[in-house]
Amino acid sequence: MISIKYHSGIYTLETKLTLPISVDEAWEFFSSPENLCRMTPKHMNFRITSGKPESMYRGQIISYQLSPIPGIRTNWVTEITQVDEQKYFVDEQRFGPYSMWHHEHRFIETSEGVLMTDKVSYKLPFGFLGRFSHAVFVKKQLMHIFSFRSQVLSSLF
Incomplete structure (x- = not known):
């Protein structure tokens, strides 16, 4: 299940997936930033540029490059801001x-x-143009990425 809602200028995407594994197994897999590469569609050319990442921790900075549009590469930097081991984390x-x-x-x-x-x-940036690009492109791309992720995880586990 994937849903996207719009409120106060912000979009919220939610997904839910049940995997037949333990919390320990799930945490071990998802707390390794390297596994992001396995869960991202190949055509996006996703790669971590900040070196081989350690297991996740609060304050960790991870940089990536990816191609959201064929032929266009962009940099992305995230920070792990919250971690409650085996319960949740936030990037x-x-x-x-x-x-x-x-x-x-x-x-x-x-x-x-x-x-x-x-x-x-x-x-999204750019006001009206950002909302237009969401309707035309971004929403479909995010739905595709999270659907792909669910398919990969279901086949792995």
Whole structure:
């Protein structure tokens, strides 16, 4: 399930996915920034540029390059701002294509495995042009990225 809502100039994307694994396994996989490469569509040419990342920790800065549009590369820098081990972590964009990007990752153990919830609050630059680009391009791209991610995770686990 993926949904996107608009409120007060901010978009919020939410996804939920249950994986038949333990919280320990989920945390081990998601707390390694290197696994982002596995969960991003190949055509986006996603790569970490800040060196081989350590396991995630509060205050960690990670830089990436990716191609949101074929032939155009952009830099993106995020900071891990909150970590509650095996429960949730938050990454926030410090530099990149969005005016704001706040991504919460939550993990809840259930009888069927782990319920993973992503909540991304984001804002695009350029006012009306940003809202227009969201309607024409950004929304579809984010839906594709998070659908791809769900497919990869379902096949891995």
